Amino acid sequence: NSENSASTSVEDPLPSWNQGQTKSAITTYVEMVTTSDSPDFIPIKDRIATFDNDGNLWSEQPAYFQLFFAIDRVKTMAADHPEWATEQPFKAVLENDMTELAKQGEHGLLQLVMATHAGNTTEEFKADVQEWIKTAIHPTKKVTYDKLVYQPMLELLQYLRAHDFKTYVVSGGGVDFMRAFVMEIYGIPEEQIIGSRIKTSFEYNNGSPVIKRLPEIEFIDDKEGKPLNIQKIIGKKPVFASGNSDGDLQMMEWTASNEQESFMLYLHHTDEEREWAYDRESHIGKLDQGLDQAIRDGWTVIDMKNDWKVIYPFEK
Amino acid sequence: NSENSASTSVEDPLPSWNQGQTKSAITTYVEMVTTSDSPDFIPIKDRIATFDNDGNLWSEQPAYFQLFFAIDRVKTMAADHPEWATEQPFKAVLENDMTELAKQGEHGLLQLVMATHAGNTTEEFKADVQEWIKTAIHPTKKVTYDKLVYQPMLELLQYLRAHDFKTYVVSGGGVDFMRAFVMEIYGIPEEQIIGSRIKTSFEYNNGSPVIKRLPEIEFIDDKEGKPLNIQKIIGKKPVFASGNSDGDLQMMEWTASNEQESFMLYLHHTDEEREWAYDRESHIGKLDQGLDQAIRDGWTVIDMKNDWKVIYPFEK
Ligand SMILES: [Ca+2]
Ligand SMILES: [Ca+2]
Numbered sequence: 147n148s149e150n151s152a153s154t155s156v157e158d159p160l161p162s163w164n165q166g167q168t169k170s171a172i173t174t175y176v177e178m179v180t181t182s183d184s185p186d187f188i189p190i191k192d193r194i195a196t197f198d199n200d201g202n203l204w205s206e207q208p209a210y211f212q213l214f215f216a217i218d219r220v221k222t223m224a225a226d227h228p229e230w231a232t233e234q235p236f237k238a239v240l241e242n243d244m245t246e247l248a249k250q251g252e253h254g255l256l257q258l259v260m261a262t263h264a265g266n267t268t269e270e271f272k273a274d275v276q277e278w279i280k281t282a283i284h285p286t287k288k289v290t291y292d293k294l295v296y297q298p299m300l301e302l303l304q305y306l307r308a309h310d311f312k313t314y315v316v317s318g319g320g321v322d323f324m325r326a327f328v329m330e331i332y333g334i335p336e337e338q339i340i341g342s343r344i345k346t347s348f349e350y351n352n353g354s355p356v357i358k359r360l361p362e363i364e365f366i367d368d369k370e371g372k373p374l375n376i377q378k379i380i381g382k383k384p385v386f387a388s389g390n391s392d393g394d395l396q397m398m399e400w401t402a403s404n405e406q407e408s409f410m411l412y413l414h415h416t417d418e419e420r421e422w423a424y425d426r427e428s429h430i431g432k433l434d435q436g437l438d439q440a441i442r443d444g445w446t447v448i449d450m451k452n453d454w455k456v457i458y459p460f461e462k
Numbered sequence: 463n464s465e466n467s468a469s470t471s472v473e474d475p476l477p478s479w480n481q482g483q484t485k486s487a488i489t490t491y492v493e494m495v496t497t498s499d500s501p502d503f504i505p506i507k508d509r510i511a512t513f514d515n516d517g518n519l520w521s522e523q524p525a526y527f528q529l530f531f532a533i534d535r536v537k538t539m540a541a542d543h544p545e546w547a548t549e550q551p552f553k554a555v556l557e558n559d560m561t562e563l564a565k566q567g568e569h570g571l572l573q574l575v576m577a578t579h580a581g582n583t584t585e586e587f588k589a590d591v592q593e594w595i596k597t598a599i600h601p602t603k604k605v606t607y608d609k610l611v612y613q614p615m616l617e618l619l620q621y622l623r624a625h626d627f628k629t630y631v632v633s634g635g636g637v638d639f640m641r642a643f644v645m646e647i648y649g650i651p652e653e654q655i656i657g658s659r660i661k662t663s664f665e666y667n668n669g670s671p672v673i674k675r676l677p678e679i680e681f682i683d684d685k686e687g688k689p690l691n692i693q694k695i696i697g698k699k700p701v702f703a704s705g706n707s708d709g710d711l712q713m714m715e716w717t718a719s720n721e722q723e724s725f726m727l728y729l730h731h732t733d734e735e736r737e738w739a740y741d742r743e744s745h746i747g748k749l750d751q752g753l754d755q756a757i758r759d760g761w762t763v764i765d766m767k768n769d770w771k772v773i774y775p776f777e778k
Contacts, residue, residue, distance in 0.1 A: 191651055268693055312653075325697045335507055336697030337628075343694060348686035348712060355715045357693050370664035377584055377673050378659060379695055381641045381652030396664060399671045 159305040161455075162298040162462070168453045171446045172302065175409045179385070180309045186407040188385055190310045196376060196397060197303070198389035199317035199324060199341075201431040202413050203332060204295040207422040210430065211284075211291045212319050213255070215275065218282050219262035236261070259320075260361040264344055267356045268322060275326035289460070292331050297459045302388075303332055311386065314338045316376060318368035318393055322359075340375050342367045368393045373400035384408070390415065391431040395439065402443065410445035412436060417451035420461075475621040477771075478614040478778070484769045487762045488618065491725045495701070496625045502723040504701055506626045512692060512713060513619070514705035515633035515640060515657075517747040518729050519648060520611040523738040526746065527600075527607045528635050529571070531591065534598050535578035552577070575636075576677040580660055583672045584638060591642035605776070608647050613775045618704075619648055627702065630654045632692060634684035634709055638675075656691050658683045684709045689716035700724070706731065707747040711755065718759065726761035728752060733767035736777075 163169040179188040200206040220230065220239045230236030235254035238246035247254065263271065279292050287294060303313050313334055315324060321341030328334050345360040367375050373396050376384065387394070387401035390413040398410045414433065415424050426434040440447050448454070456462055479485040495504040516522040536546065536555045546552030551570035554562035563570065579587065595608050603610060619629050629650055631640060637657030644650050661676040683691050689712050692700065703710070703717035706729040714726045730749065731740050742750040756763050764770070772778055 191645070194653075321694070321697070329507070337510075337695070339697065346690055346693065348689050348716075355689065355712070355719050357690065373664050373671065374662055374673065377662065378637070379653070381637070381655065396671070400664075403671050 159308065160298065160301045162301055164453055164455055166453060168446055168448050172305075172409070172411070175386075175407070176306065176309050179407055188406050192382065192385060192406060193306075193309070193311040194314065194380060194382060194384040195306050195311045195386035196314045196316040196340075196372075196384045196388070196401070197299070198391070198394050198397075199315050199319055199328075201390040201415065202296075202388060202394075203299050203303075203315070204291070205287075205421060206431050207424070208286065210319070211294075212323050213258075214282065214285070214291070215278050215323065216258045216262045218278060219274065220258065223262070256363075260344075263320060263323070264359045264361040267351075267358055268346070269356075271322055271359055272326045275323055279327045292327060293460055294458060295331055296454075297456050297462060298454045299388075300332065300459070303334070306386065307333070312338065314340060314380065314384075316340045316367065316372050316397060318342055318366065318371075320344070321367075340367060340379055342371075370396045372397035376400065387411070388413070389436075391433050392436045395436045398436065398439070398445065402445075410440070410443075411448065412440045412445060413448045414450060416449050417454075417457065419451075420457045421450060423451075475624065476614065476617050478617055480769055480771055482769060484762055484764050488621075488725070488727070491702075491723070492622065492625050495723055504722050508698065508701060508722060509622075509625070509627040510630065510696060510698060510700040511622050511627045511702035512630045512632040512656075512688075512700045512704070512717070513615070514707070514710050514713075515631050515635055515644075517706040517731065518612075518704060518710075519615050519619075519631070520607070521603075521737060522747050523740070524602065526635070527610075528639050529574075530598065530601070530607070531594050531639065532574045532578045534594060535590065536574065539578070572679075576660075579636060579639070580675045580677040583667075583674055584662070585672075587638055587675055588642045591639055595643045608643060609776055610774060611647055612770075613772050613778060614770045615704075616648065616775070619650070622702065623649070628654065630656060630696065630700075632656045632683065632688050632713060634658055634682065634687075636660070637683075656683060656695055658687075686712045688713035692716065703727065704729070705752075707749050708752045711752045714752070714755070714761065718761075726756070726759075727764065728756045728761060729764045730766060732765050733770075733773065735767075736773045737766060739767075 160169055178184055178186050181187060197203055200210055217239050220236055224230050224240055230240060235247055235250040235258055238250065282291060284291055284294060306313055315328060315334055317324060319341050321339055321343055324339050324341055325336045328339055329336060343364045345362045345364045347358050347360055349356055349358050383404045384401045385404055385406050385408045387397050388411040389397060401408050402410055415422055417423060425437060476485055494500055494502050497503060513519055516526055533555050536552055540546055540556055546556060551563055551566040551573055554566065598607060600607055600610060622629055631644060631650055633640060635657050637655055637659055640655050640657055641652045644655055645652060659680045661678045661680045663674050663676055665672055665674050699720045700717045701720055701722050701724045703713050704727040705713060717724050718726055731738055733739060740747065741753060
């Protein structure tokens with residue numbers, strides 16, 4: 147019986163969320179747009195929900211996890227690249243010299259990404275990422291990276307899907323990097339993952355077709371790239387958008403312009419004890435303009451410290 | 463009772479297909495890969511089926527229907543473009559001079575497409591196509607273009623979906639052109655339509671975000687572009703591919719290289735009475751290398767004249 151308070155936690159679709167304005171804003175919206183006689187009812191085909199990934203579905207500190215993958219790959223590949231011992235940015239990586247690595251700037255990062263993300267086939271790359279995600283350990287949390295997903299967001303994804311929303315990842319991260327593990331962790335299939343891409347070519351290897359990964363950026367799925375990619379790939383506006391930084395602002399605005407009732411959700415990192423606290427001045431996941439606009443336009447902002455009972459699944 | 467022959471046509475999922483090798487190859491494959499204790503069982507998440515559009519789901523003669531759209535749009539827009547009265551290729555279109563239009567070659571066609579497919583927003587373009595598809599009349603068949611879809615292929619799409627395949631359109635045609643009407647005609651949602659694209663930009667119109675269509679090609683979804691786009695957007699190999707020309711050959715090869723049991727289906731236009739007959743020498747939908755490879759590799763080839771009881775839905 148739903149009025150029996152003893153059973154509340156069993157029936158609550160968002161058990162890791164504390165009761166309060168944020169949680170009730172989400173459930174009120176979902177009930178409103180999925181109740182068939184509601185004036186704001188949204189047909190199932192239009193229930194598109196898009197989620198940023200880094201810092202929104204999993205942590206992103208002290209550096210994007212994909213950068214740790216690149217660093218780990220450089221170390222794995224170093225035996226075949228003796229020249230890296232004296233060549234930046236590889237030398238800095240091999241010597242664990244993060245100060246020097248930071249000095250190499252964006253160009254250095256790009257070199258790292260290209261050396262570790264290109265030159266192989268799509269299938270070889272996928273196998274590399276899958277091996278890494280099962281074994282690599284986060285430098286400060288001391289667990290594998292897949293453990294650092296946000297339990298409340300897993301529940302939110304599941305709750306939306308239970309109401310026939312189609313959940314997408316729309317991330318600045320590499321699309322093929324994410325596809326290697328996202329299905330298992332978030333329950334989102336490959337075809338609902340959108341991200342940044344490098345160029346590829348279709349080739350034959352002993353008569354068998356392969357797709358080779360080329361060392362050149364094709365599309366950066368960030369800022370205005372997010373709505374552009376959503377339009378290119380999904381072909382319709384989301385009704386629900388979730389992110390944590392200024393890089394998600396254009397996706398939020400695009401979603402807010404939907405003629406159907408839409409929901410914009412920002413995650414504010416406020417918990418320096420259990421996770422990290424950062425916003426307007428952060429070098430990663432900067433949330434400044436987005437926070438101002440969320441407040442001005444009445445979008446929902448998650449206060450991580452107060453709205454979330456647990457952060458990671460292993461805390462349950 | 464399924465053994466009662468009087469009820470056979472009611473239960474047949476492909477009633478517009480004549481009994482024979484082609485039809486039984488399709489149903490044998492689908493039963494084999496969707497029966498849970500079959501050694502060739504394919505999990506639902508991997509049941510990706512990709513269909514070429516022009517000449518495969520609807521007709522493409524005497525010219526691609528999207529070209530007729532461009533021609534009709536030029537006539538509609540001419541009042542605002544007095545300069546077109548003396549400027550090629552627009553002059554040829556306005557004077558219905560198809561010989562002169564053909565002389566303008568690929569560059570002329572590109573000019574037509576850019577003048578009629580760019581410069582507006584994604585929402586304005588969609589409204590233009592939706593108006594056209596409801597009203598424009600095919601020059602020789604004398605019906606609206608949406609009537610010229612292939613009834614047997616509608617049944618095949620439905621049959622695959624009933625067996626939990628996810629059906630995609632993967633076409634050289636413009637993705638936003640197709641998205642304006644494909645859901646209604648084929649039952650395929652916008653996010654499962656892949657095609658050629660022009661560039662777009664994210665802009666603000668009085669503070670509201672819009673996506674503007676720019677007069678520049680971004681991606682041609684043909685030949686090797688098809689498997690490349692499938693990998694970029696779907697992120698996994700199809701198990702079922704269907705097409706009608708050499709432009710589909712790389713998609714077929716990519717599908718044939720799937721480790722899971724896959725099915726490659728070519729449509730051979732052999733019916734000059736009810737539709738059109740063309741293959742190795744055609745200026746549109748040329749099927750030459752593809753036909754050789756289909757025969758060599760044992761792919762299934764539909765003989766339109768003999769395999770299909772009806773071509774268009776209105777013949778039923
Ligand atoms: Ca983020
Ligand atoms: Ca075709």
